[in-house]
Amino acid sequence: MNTPTVAPKFNYGGQAVIEGVMMRGSKTMAVAVRNPQHEIVLHTQPLNQKLYGTRMMRIPFLRGLTLLWDALGLGMRSLMYSADVALGEEDVKFSGPVAWGTILISLAFGLGLFILLPKGVTALFENRITPLVSALIEGAVRLALFVGYIWLIGKMNDIRRVFGYHGAEHKTINAYEAGAELTVESVQRFPLSHPRCGTAFLLTVVVLSIFFFAPLNTLNLPLLVSLLSRIVLIPLVAMVAYEYIRFSARHLNHPLIRAIIVPNLALQSLTTRQPDDTMVEVAITAFKRVLESEKAGAPEPSVP
Numbered sequence: 001m002n003t004p005t006v007a008p009k010f011n012y013g014g015q016a017v018i019e020g021v022m023m024r025g026s027k028t029m030a031v032a033v034r035n036p037q038h039e040i041v042l043h044t045q046p047l048n049q050k051l052y053g054t055r056m057m058r059i060p061f062l063r064g065l066t067l068l069w070d071a072l073g074l075g076m077r078s079l080m081y082s083a084d085v086a087l088g089e090e091d092v093k094f095s096g097p098v099a100w101g102t103i104l105i106s107l108a109f110g111l112g113l114f115i116l117l118p119k120g121v122t123a124l125f126e127n128r129i130t131p132l133v134s135a136l137i138e139g140a141v142r143l144a145l146f147v148g149y150i151w152l153i154g155k156m157n158d159i160r161r162v163f164g165y166h167g168a169e170h171k172t173i174n175a176y177e178a179g180a181e182l183t184v185e186s187v188q189r190f191p192l193s194h195p196r197c198g199t200a201f202l203l204t205v206v207v208l209s210i211f212f213f214a215p216l217n218t219l220n221l222p223l224l225v226s227l228l229s230r231i232v233l234i235p236l237v238a239m240v241a242y243e244y245i246r247f248s249a250r251h252l253n254h255p256l257i258r259a260i261i262v263p264n265l266a267l268q269s270l271t272t273r274q275p276d277d278t279m280v281e282v283a284i285t286a287f288k289r290v291l292e293s294e295k296a297g298a299p300e301p302s303v304p
Helices: 062-086 097-123 131-153 157-177 198-218 223-250 255-260 262-271 277-296
Strands: 013-017 020-024 028-034 040-046
Touching: 013 062, 013 157, 013 277, 020 062, 020 157, 020 277, 028 062, 028 277, 040 277, 062 097, 062 223, 097 131, 097 198, 097 223, 131 198, 131 262, 157 262, 157 277, 198 223, 198 262, 255 262
Parallel strands: none
Antiparallel strands: 013 020, 020 028, 028 040
């Protein structure tokens, strides 16, 4: 039996997709998806080094906004690619107008539901309450919508499978960070939660928005201006949330940080499910491909 060693550090992350997992390094991303024949289809693609290989990526706050925008597009394209593979489509494309159109529609839906709707609800009676109470109610409505939405979609069978792959992604990364062997049996022993999960980031954005939006309630702005101001502030909130997640991940051994991230880890119980061995195999396949690219340099895009 091999003795586990400390894994080398590099910039990596992941995302569950339909019947698969996307893993991203600093040079390459890889999407592994099971097709209807139960085969693992692997797509790899170099990352934009104008984003990932420049000094700008070392500038706090600015790096977060840039990487998050790129990750959004990459994640959406991976999701659409996985849907094509899982459905057995022969002409599989990784990008295109449909992908970007879907991203814009998703952004509009998210902004409307989680940013604008809570303010609209609060505006119905905020003339009878103080700005502080209004900010707290708006934040509470936003948090309830966020948690409720995740809980509701988690009841769908297809989403439950995606959440299973999400668990497989976390287990694989946890195993790698522990220096364990990347085999199905080994990876299955690791926990489902991870402090750098996208769910943790979204929860952080929701909580931070209370503090960023609260001063706006004291300005007596017209409703339309107030709604637009919240949209304008979202990039700033996201940048701060990104740096917070990075900071907390680097100081997990501190008792205070461990206490602060408890809600983040708890919320992941809604977005992860115990994966079966076939799901873990897919996650390992994607992650190993990313590991190979970090050692050998970014490859040319693969053709499924």
